Amino acid sequence: MTNGTMTSELAEETSERGYLDMDLLRFTTAGSVDDGKSTLIGRLLYDSKAIFEDQLDAIEEATKRRGDAGVDLALLTDGLRAEREQGITIDVAYRYFATPRRKFIIADTPGHVQYTRNMVTGASTADLAIILIDARKGVLTQSKRHGFIASLLRIPHLVVAINKMDLVDYSEEVYREIVRDYTAFSAKLAIHDITFIPLSALDGDNVVNRSTKMPWFDGVTLLHHLENVNISADRNLVDFRFPVQTVIRPNQNFRGFAGTVASGTIQPGEEIVALPSGKTSRLERIVTANGDLDETEAGDAVVLTIADEIDISRGDMIVRKKNLPQISTRVDAMLCWMDEESLDTSRHYLLQHTTQTVQAHIGKLEYRIDVDTLHREQVETLGLNDIGRVEIETAKPLFFDAYSANPETGAFILLDPYSNKTVAGGMIRGAARGADEVETSEEKPTLEEQKSPDVVWEGWNVDLAEREERNGHQAAVVWLTGLSGSGKSTVAREVERRLFEAGCQTMLLDGDQVRHGLCGDLSFTPGDRTENIRRVGELARLFFYQGSVTLCTFISPYRENRDWVRSLVPEGRFFEVFVDVDVETAKERDPKGLYEKALKGEIENFTGVSAPYEAPTTPELTLPTQQLSVDDCVQRVLDMLAEAGIVDDALGES
Amino acid sequence: MKLVDSEKHLDRNSHLKQLEAEAIHLMREVAAQFERPVLLFSGGKDSIVMVHLARKAFYPARFPFPLMHVDTGHNFDETLIFRDKLVEELGVNLIVVSVQEAIDAGRVVEETGPEASRNGLQIVPLLDAMREYQFDAAFGGARRDEEKARAKERFFSHRDRFGQWDPKNQRPELWNLYNGQKRPGEHFRVFPLSNWTEMDVWQYIALEGIEIPSLYFSHEREVVDRRGVYLALTDFVTPLEGETVSRRTVRFRTIGDATCTGAVDSAAATLEEIIEEVAGARTTERGGRTDDRRSEAAMEDRKKQGYF
Ligand SMILES: Nc1nc2c(ncn2[C@@H]2O[C@H](COP(=O)(O)OP(=O)(O)O)[C@@H](O)[C@H]2O)c(=O)[nH]1
Numbered sequence: 020m021t022n023g024t025m026t027s028e029l030a031e032e033t034s035e036r037g038y039l040d041m042d043l044l045r046f047t048t049a050g051s052v053d054d055g056k057s058t059l060i061g062r063l064l065y066d067s068k069a070i071f072e073d074q075l076d077a078i079e080e081a082t083k084r085r086g087d088a089g090v091d092l093a094l095l096t097d098g099l100r101a102e103r104e105q106g107i108t109i110d111v112a113y114r115y116f117a118t119p120r121r122k123f124i125i126a127d128t129p130g131h132v133q134y135t136r137n138m139v140t141g142a143s144t145a146d147l148a149i150i151l152i153d154a155r156k157g158v159l160t161q162s163k164r165h166g167f168i169a170s171l172l173r174i175p176h177l178v179v180a181i182n183k184m185d186l187v188d189y190s191e192e193v194y195r196e197i198v199r200d201y202t203a204f205s206a207k208l209a210i211h212d213i214t215f216i217p218l219s220a221l222d223g224d225n226v227v228n229r230s231t232k233m234p235w236f237d238g239v240t241l242l243h244h245l246e247n248v249n250i251s252a253d254r255n256l257v258d259f260r261f262p263v264q265t266v267i268r269p270n271q272n273f274r275g276f277a278g279t280v281a282s283g284t285i286q287p288g289e290e291i292v293a294l295p296s297g298k299t300s301r302l303e304r305i306v307t308a309n310g311d312l313d314e315t316e317a318g319d320a321v322v323l324t325i326a327d328e329i330d331i332s333r334g335d336m337i338v339r340k341k342n343l344p345q346i347s348t349r350v351d352a353m354l355c356w357m358d359e360e361s362l363d364t365s366r367h368y369l370l371q372h373t374t375q376t377v378q379a380h381i382g383k384l385e386y387r388i389d390v391d392t393l394h395r396e397q398v399e400t401l402g403l404n405d406i407g408r409v410e411i412e413t414a415k416p417l418f419f420d421a422y423s424a425n426p427e428t429g430a431f432i433l434l435d436p437y438s439n440k441t442v443a444g445g446m447i448r449g450a451a452r453g454a455d456e457v458e459t460s461e462e463k464p465t466l467e468e469q470k471s472p473d474v475v476w477e478g479w480n481v482d483l484a485e486r487e488e489r490n491g492h493q494a495a496v497v498w499l500t501g502l503s504g505s506g507k508s509t510v511a512r513e514v515e516r517r518l519f520e521a522g523c524q525t526m527l528l529d530g531d532q533v534r535h536g537l538c539g540d541l542s543f544t545p546g547d548r549t550e551n552i553r554r555v556g557e558l559a560r561l562f563f564y565q566g567s568v569t570l571c572t573f574i575s576p577y578r579e580n581r582d583w584v585r586s587l588v589p590e591g592r593f594f595e596v597f598v599d600v601d602v603e604t605a606k607e608r609d610p611k612g613l614y615e616k617a618l619k620g621e622i623e624n625f626t627g628v629s630a631p632y633e634a635p636t637t638p639e640l641t642l643p644t645q646q647l648s649v650d651d652c653v654q655r656v657l658d659m660l661a662e663a664g665i666v667d668d669a670l671g672e673s
Numbered sequence: 674m675k676l677v678d679s680e681k682h683l684d685r686n687s688h689l690k691q692l693e694a695e696a697i698h699l700m701r702e703v704a705a706q707f708e709r710p711v712l713l714f715s716g717g718k719d720s721i722v723m724v725h726l727a728r729k730a731f732y733p734a735r736f737p738f739p740l741m742h743v744d745t746g747h748n749f750d751e752t753l754i755f756r757d758k759l760v761e762e763l764g765v766n767l768i769v770v771s772v773q774e775a776i777d778a779g780r781v782v783e784e785t786g787p788e789a790s791r792n793g794l795q796i797v798p799l800l801d802a803m804r805e806y807q808f809d810a811a812f813g814g815a816r817r818d819e820e821k822a823r824a825k826e827r828f829f830s831h832r833d834r835f836g837q838w839d840p841k842n843q844r845p846e847l848w849n850l851y852n853g854q855k856r857p858g859e860h861f862r863v864f865p866l867s868n869w870t871e872m873d874v875w876q877y878i879a880l881e882g883i884e885i886p887s888l889y890f891s892h893e894r895e896v897v898d899r900r901g902v903y904l905a906l907t908d909f910v911t912p913l914e915g916e917t918v919s920r921r922t923v924r925f926r927t928i929g930d931a932t933c934t935g936a937v938d939s940a941a942a943t944l945e946e947i948i949e950e951v952a953g954a955r956t957t958e959r960g961g962r963t964d965d966r967r968s969e970a971a972m973e974d975r976k977k978q979g980y981f
Contacts, residue, residue: 041687042686042687042691043687043692089791110825110843111825111845112819112824112825113817113824113825113867113868114824115817115868115870116819117688117870117872121688122688122870122873124868135847137845139845139847140845140846140847143847143848144847144848144849259968264698264701264702264705265701265704265705267731267732267733267734268734269734271734272731273734275733277701277730277731278701279694279697279698279849306727306732306733307732308729308732309729318691318694319694320693320694320697320698320701320730321732322732333705357845369854371850371852372850374702374705419942425846427848427849430847430850431850431851432847432848432850434852434854436854439852439853439854439855439856440844441844441845441846441847444845444847444848526880616916619789625700670843
């Protein structure tokens with residue numbers, strides 16, 4: 020080891036305090052072979068004192084046996100013998116260390132080409148992902164793949180650790196170039212918090228201690244970031260979901276339902292619904308061995324009792340009466356295939372979701388995603404390490420939320436009923452298009468329900484193809500979604516101007532504008548927001564069939580609503596553009612002074628302050644407006660349209 | 674040092690509350706997915722913590738599985754007394770599987786020599802008992818931080834009909850969804866404490882006020898110095914040629930088979946002092962176990978054969 024001294028401050032703190040009020044951060048690491056991942060983990064463990072002398076001795080001996088000198092920190096994290104012999108890590112391994120602030124659980128996953136499966140496994144429980152990049156090599160295909168998986172699995176925080184800075188003379192320019200490349204790439208992903216840190220795992224620069232060799236870097240060290248990144252806001256505390264694991268019945272007088280609160284909070288006295296029965300009752304007690312609780316929230320393992328005798332068993336879900344999950348036997352999902360035996364659409368599998376296990380059948384394989392280019396490919400099957408979008412039918416209804424809104428109720432695994440192996444991990448996007456919603460309650464207005472059933476639709480008089488022929492371009496709906504102040508309108512106005520000047524038929528529908536007229540009667544409650552989008556969606560559809568490139572700028576916080584609009588126009592003609600900005604920045608920008616009012620409580624149901632925003636799962640385009648100029652954003656939208664063949668290539672850059 | 678104030682309600686985001694919830698979730702999954710689970714009880718602090726968690730997981734009901742102790746016959750008296758008292762308090766069923774009986778019946782052959790250990794011999798009687806009682810899931814107190822080979826162990830660890838573990842062919846474990854599907858005759862080992870470290874266990878014991886055997890606290894006793902490891906002088910451990918016996922103030926960081934569980938010099942007589950000591954410790958718990966030291970891959974070999 021070149022620099023084995025731990026900061027004495029850290030050592031003192033660590034041994035002085037009892038670590039009792041720490042919280043827990045789970046992170047995963049990914050990198051290509053030899054990027055220095057093992058060295059980095061070894062460094063974190065060593066510098067935080069999680070390595071003991073006998074382990075060090077063993078490593079020293081092992082290093083010597085291999086004919087090397089000193090201590091190879093990487094050996095600390097190479098577990099099984101087969102791997103030691105091959106000199107590579109082949110599976111997910113878990114490591115632990117703690118500082119006085121936090122306990123850390125590392126899911127160490129290899130960056131090998133064929134091991135997408137391991138990274139998905141490690142990422143499924145992670146709050147944060149560290150992606151290693153060798154400063155000499157820059158952004159490789161694999162670094163992108165790791166970013167894509169992190170985004171697919173909705174890891175809320177990403178750190179790009181640019182390692183081996185010592186080998187590029189601690190060059191700021193090299194660092195900046197990698198940041199630029201990676202930012203350009205990650206714009207396509209749903210990653211909201213990304214932090215870049217230049218470091219040297221071998222020497223420890225910017226890992227635990229600030230580097231003196233990179234004075235140009237004004238960010239924090241890796242450990243500092245890990246200790247301070249805010250994860251308390253990542254949980255879904257809105258939608259109460261309680262999948263029942265088992266029934267506790269010690270005697271005739273007590274009947275409780277044991278489980279872990281998947282999301283949301285609840286208090287005794289609140290009205291509940293049991294799914295699938297739809298029976299309602301009232302929550303009576305929240306029982307734990309340490310006494311009853313006044314409230315329980317996501318993550319708690321508790322026992323609930325309810326006021327009425329209703330039949331509830333394992334696999335059922337207890338929810339709040341006014342906030343139901345989606346219920347369907349057909350779901351649209353992303354699958355990551357993990358078995359050597361490929362997906363077989365003619366077979367049955369078992370699908371394990373929350374505490375339910377049901378028979379399932381993959382009805383349709385929509386496409387596979389090439390994880391390197393992010394292109395969609397038509398394929399017949401999914402093989403080991405493939406990721407694809409499918410439609411799944413289940414023998415019994417699932418109670419779920421979109422994975423993007425609630426990973427706990429959006430995640431599932433597929434099991435092979437013959438080999439019993441876990442063959443795939445899946446993330447639900449929503450009910451499959453056209454799937455019948457299983458009715459349980461009148462509370463959540465779904466868009467479908469409101470359609471007039473008796474109107475017979477005749478088809479268009481002049482059809483779209485003729486209009487497009489005359490216009491010289493295709494029609495499309497470009498849907499810009501994002502927080503107030505994210506820059507939706509600014510971008511859309513400029514895009515429309517450019518399209519118009521190039522001779523395109525266009526229309527711009529803007530949130531504020533329709534609120535003054537068409538939707539002037541609507542408020543901002545969830546029900547009215549849904550109705551607002553319904554009207555606007557129908558309006559966009561009319562403009563679409565009239566041949567326009569229709570730009571729509573609406574906060575549109577609910578995924579379900581946006582997906583519904585998507586379903587109104589043909590495949591490939593709807594472009595969801597996620598105008599991404601973090602709430603803090605939006606608050607600072609606050610062009611209309613709305614955040615200020617919302618924060619003072621003068622506006623109710625304000626997205627980002629007092630109402631939730633569900634970010635898109637797989638938008639066609641993400642615009643990280645904190646990193647891009649308006650011109651860049653505009654150009655990306657135009658490029659996207661040109662690339663999809665909607666408008667002339669000349670409008671696109673390339 | 675500030676220790677937990679057990680009166681104070683710990684924040685539910687604290688790591689101990691999260692680890693507890695994770696373990697309880699896992700135990701309930703096992704109770705729901707399997708027909709005949711059993712909890713492997715060694716008498717050590719980890720299995721005591723497991724019993725405590727099982728009580729909480731099914732409260733106010735009794736936990737729906739028996740305890741099973743695979744007894745090497747080389748116990749500290751304190752361990753057995755503690756075990757029997759706990760079982761009586763809980764009113765649960767305890768199954769004792771004897772390694773001595775397996776030796777007498779010729780099912781296994783005792784190792785010889787100064788480093789002979791009965792740890793490896795536990796495998797056969799354990800698997801025999803699993804078959805006899807038709808247990809299909811066994812809780813173990815192993816933690817991933819204990820040893821390198823365990824770092825890759827799953828929460829739900831599949832064992833084939835021969836009780837064997839195949840590290841190359843483990844089922845991926847995603848989110849908190851645990852696949853307990855198996856064929857007849859196969860079983861699972863389940864490790865609710867996978868994500869706990871030694872420090873977490875001690876803190877939790879302090880937080881919850883869990884009783885543990887006195888061996889864990891500093892006391893004076895006669896020990897044999899065997900290649901740097903202090904073994905308690907007992908009926909089964911006597912000094913070999915060249916070894917000395919001395920009286921020292923020690924405590925045990927793990928308590929298992931008395932012939933290979935080493936004591937450490939320590940004055941830590943309270944939980945607070947133990948936690949302080951663990952925070953400053955520079956060797957692992959298992960560093961005091963002679964059986965793991967035999968070779969770098971010792972644990973991995975034993976695990977493949979069906980060790981805990
Ligand atoms: N110069 C330099 N070498 C490094 C650094 N980090 C890792 N290495 C070396 O890169 C090689 C691969 O590191 P390792 O941690 O095994 O990579 P892994 O395959 O990603 O786990 C080893 O020889 C390390 O010593 C660094 O920051 N600077």
